Amino acid sequence: xxxxxxDRFRGTVPKVSPRLLAQGxxxxxxxxxxxxxxxEPLKALKEITSTTATTKTICRYGDHWLSxxxxxxxxPGPIAADTSRRTIYTGDGYPRQIDQSTALAAGIGSYPRAxxxxxxxxxxxxxxxxxxxxxxxxxxxxxxxxYTYVSGWGEEGVPSAPSDLVTVQFGQDxxxxxxxxxxxxxxxxxxxxxxxxxxxxxxxxxxVAEIPVAQADYTDSLVEDQLGEVLPSGEWxxxxxxxxxxxxxxxxxxxxxxxxxxxxxxxxxxxxxxLPYAWPERYRLVTDFTIVALGVSSGGLVVATTGYPYLxxxxxxxxMVMSKLEVQQSCVSKRxxxxxxxxxxxxxxxxxxxxxGSTVELISASVIDRDVWQELNPxxxxxxxSDGRYVGFYESESESGGFIFDPADRSLxxxxxxxxxxxGDLLTDTLYLQSGGMIHAxxxxxxxxxxxxxxxxxxxxxxxxxxxATVKSKGYPVTFxxxxxxxxxxxxxxxxxxxxxxxxxGGVKTDSLSVEVEGDQAIESVAVGTSIExxxxxx
Numbered sequence: 001x002x003x004x005x006x007d008r009f010r011g012t013v014p015k016v017s018p019r020l021l022a023q024g025x026x027x028x029x030x031x032x033x034x035x036x037x038x039x040e041p042l043k044a045l046k047e048i049t050s051t052t053a054t055t056k057t058i059c060r061y062g063d064h065w066l067s068x069x070x071x072x073x074x075x076p077g078p079i080a081a082d083t084s085r086r087t088i089y090t091g092d093g094y095p096r097q098i099d100q101s102t103a104l105a106a107g108i109g110s111y112p113r114a115x116x117x118x119x120x121x122x123x124x125x126x127x128x129x130x131x132x133x134x135x136x137x138x139x140x141x142x143x144x145x146x147y148t149y150v151s152g153w154g155e156e157g158v159p160s161a162p163s164d165l166v167t168v169q170f171g172q173d174x175x176x177x178x179x180x181x182x183x184x185x186x187x188x189x190x191x192x193x194x195x196x197x198x199x200x201x202x203x204x205x206x207x208v209a210e211i212p213v214a215q216a217d218y219t220d221s222l223v224e225d226q227l228g229e230v231l232p233s234g235e236w237x238x239x240x241x242x243x244x245x246x247x248x249x250x251x252x253x254x255x256x257x258x259x260x261x262x263x264x265x266x267x268x269x270x271x272x273x274x275l276p277y278a279w280p281e282r283y284r285l286v287t288d289f290t291i292v293a294l295g296v297s298s299g300g301l302v303v304a305t306t307g308y309p310y311l312x313x314x315x316x317x318x319x320m321v322m323s324k325l326e327v328q329q330s331c332v333s334k335r336x337x338x339x340x341x342x343x344x345x346x347x348x349x350x351x352x353x354x355x356x357g358s359t360v361e362l363i364s365a366s367v368i369d370r371d372v373w374q375e376l377n378p379x380x381x382x383x384x385x386s387d388g389r390y391v392g393f394y395e396s397e398s399e400s401g402g403f404i405f406d407p408a409d410r411s412l413x414x415x416x417x418x419x420x421x422x423x424g425d426l427l428t429d430t431l432y433l434q435s436g437g438m439i440h441a442x443x444x445x446x447x448x449x450x451x452x453x454x455x456x457x458x459x460x461x462x463x464x465x466x467x468x469a470t471v472k473s474k475g476y477p478v479t480f481x482x483x484x485x486x487x488x489x490x491x492x493x494x495x496x497x498x499x500x501x502x503x504x505x506g507g508v509k510t511d512s513l514s515v516e517v518e519g520d521q522a523i524e525s526v527a528v529g530t531s532i533e534x535x536x537x538x539x
Contacts, residue, residue: 002464003529003537006455006515009039011404011411015369018486018514021456027514028454029413033443034406035387038474039523041451045417045433045440052110053437058423060432061085061103065439067110068092071335073251077276078258086153088118088276090252090262094241095119097276099153116188119238119277120149120157127163127194128177132219135169142167143196145220146205147179148233149213150191155277156233159195159205173221182213189213195231199224205231236278239271240264249279251334253294253301257315261301263291268303270317283317288324293337295344299357302344304331309355327360329353335382338390340407345390347378352390352405367410376403384424386431386442393419393433416449451523454516457486463509468535469494469528470501475521482528484510501532 012029013021021027033040049065051058057072058065062085066074070091077086077097084099095118103112127145143166146159160180168174174196182189190213195205207228208220239249239262246265253261258274268285272278289307296302300313303322307330314320329348331337336347343356351364351373364373380395390405400418405411419433422442431442471478476497481490482504492504517526529535 002460002466003527003534004458004513004515005525005527007525008037009034009453009523010409011406011413013367013411014372015367018457019459019512023456025411026453026455027457028452028516029411030452031415031449032413032451032453034409034411034413039451039453039517041448041520041522042415043443044445044447044449045442046445048432048439048441050438051434055110055434055437056421057091058421058432058434058439059089060423060425060427061087061111062100064104064111066103066112067434073253073262075252075254075260078254078260078274079276080274086276088252088260090248090250093248095239095249095252095262115186116151117186117238117241119187119279120151120155120189121183121185121187121238122158123147123149123160123180124183125178125180126161127179129163129166130175130177131166131168132173132175133171135172137169139170140167141170141199143174144205145174145176145194145196145208146231147176147195148193148231149182149187149189150193150210151188151277152190153188155275156193156236157238158233158236159231173219176218176220177216179211179216179218181216194218194220196220196227198227205234207231233278235280235282236272236275237281238277239269239279240267251291251294253296255296255301259317261294261312263294263303266290266305268294268301268312268322270320273317280317283320285312285320285322287322289330292331293334293346295337295339295346295355297339297344297356298342299355302337302355304337304346304353304355306330309353309360311355311358323358325355325358325360327353329360329362332379333381336378336392338383338385340385340388340390345383345407347381347383347392349374349378354407363407363410364405367405367412382419382422384422384431386424391431391442393422448520450518450520452516452518453523454481454483455514455526457512457514460511463511464530465506465509466513466528466530467504467506468501468530468532469504469515469526470499470535471496471517471526472499472524473519473521474524475519478517478519478521478523480526481516481518483514483516484508485512490516501535504528 010024072091096115105113144162194208249262260271270283289305303310383392402415421434482492
């Protein structure tokens, strides 16, 4: 008596021949969850809210959804005591920021309804200066003045060019003129700050006053010891915008020390810690290749390019160190970059690449070969984290679909469903997908999808006739199929309605076979035998 039983289901490994698959792995694994050992179907998509059919990026924002028609990267603003939900994003023209009042402003259309440019511009003109009044001609002081723009959030920009030198007698005032109004360009500028050089010998500019944005003149009558703090923004600048030679800053990510990072062309840019609007040019690093995506891991900032990956490490943006990782694995899709905890994963031309510290590994190498991977059109892949697994979606020439890669089991599950965009919500531990003008919760519906799984090709020492089979499931019906050899056409197709053994057509012996099951309930086991007694005994 002979029987074959499968009671622990695993994913598929397309790279391995069906006859060489290890126990439990399948030739086909579709629309299934495999963590428990049973063959569990994925849940259907649960509708959450509507969006536009052309939406590509979504992000949950409190009880609302932000959406864009381009590839946008979004990070919370690393701002202390923030109660307005300041949020930074790139990929929609120039870098932008929002809070609740701008994002959720009254109006029609999708959120965000309004936004401001990220960063504060440098004033275009220097202030005019002139000494005024009577003073002590024996006590003279030489000064320069500058001014900065300040946003409604208290963000301060780069100072203007210094004024002409003005010589001031002790007791005289200095009248400033031409303190230019805020430029147009959606910067949320509400005030200006005036600074002057100190006589203390340091050459620093010291705070004089803050004036309304519309005020163009100011009279400075302060003495030295009434001056305030040193100008903080002398080396700050706005992040690159669309006027920069390689385009606007994109791919923004948040580092653990309150620093934001983004890129343009082959330059990595860093912000001042906890000041997301200040991006000093001296903090920038340059790679040999065009940057495609950034990822944050426990080992540092992973920089994926059109050539080699890089790793940038450090806690202070002024002293970041970058190393080139000598592995030729380029990144072909910015949206494929996913943080899986101790490492990040991205799509290369050869498969999925994991970077952990200075270690780079093609983690899908044993699972899927390059030719099959290329059929998925890896440049279209966008990926997400769910339960420790990489959930990816692709758009190939023949289909729109998805896959789940388990880095621990090194196997794949393919999905019928595709998606245009997604968002992993850490607060609710839910992956949301956007497709067909609707935002859905993935694997959260009460209705199951239809799971399909085909076993490895079992080889026997001599031909036998398998006359019986059984399928144990938590619900029926289940479609059972029996394949002989490597045939793509089933020898037997049977609708199974209970866990009792059932007869198979006789008269055919084989030394090679595989079985397939399909249903919408969890399947615990499937077995075939040369007799019902063989099924019962397992022999």
